[in-house]
Amino acid sequence: MASETQGIQQLLAAEKKASEKVSEARKCKARKLKAAKEEAKGIIEKCKCEEEQKFKESEKMILGSRNDVKTRMDKHQEDVIKKLAQEATENKDKVIQRILELVCDVKPELHINYKTT
Known part of the structure; x- marks a missing residue:
């Protein structure tokens, strides 16, 4: 055992x-x-x-880098603003002259709805 x-x-x-x-x-x-x-x-x-x-x-x-894109966008924006300012300066006299012509050159006409009795 x-x-x-x-x-x-x-x-x-x-x-x-x-x-x-x-x-x-x-x-x-x-x-x-x-x-x-x-x-x-x-x-x-x-x-x-x-x-x-x-x-x-x-x-x-x-x-391109983000700075390049931002720089290009800013330059484009400045160019557009300069171009618009230049066009406004160039056309300023013409616009004033045209407005004066329209205001001062009045042609009296009867209105189309006016009926003579």
């Missing part, structure tokens, strides 16, 4: 060792999985930054 007890104890000890090894293997697997996830996140971030940089460079090349 002592040998049976000793055999059972050996089996229990072996079972305990096996469960410890399985537990250790699961922990190791979890650590490796966590490390792989962290590495993947790092790679994804790196790729995302690279692609974002490429996009910004191509956007800048195609559209």
Whole structure:
């Protein structure tokens, strides 16, 4: 009976060792999985930054920088204002003369609805 007890104890000890090894293997697997996830996140971030940089460079090349666009718009606006001011100055006398002609050159006419009785 002592040998049976000793055999059972050996089996229990072996079972305990096996469960410890399985537990250790699961922990190791979890650590490796966590490390792989962290590495993947790092790679994804790196790729995302690279692609974002490429996009910004191509956007800048195609559209120009925002400052360039603003500068061009401001210059165009100034040019249009100068052109309108110049045209107004050039045509000022003609417009005044035309207004005076229309106001001073009155041609009396009867209204079309006026009926003579």
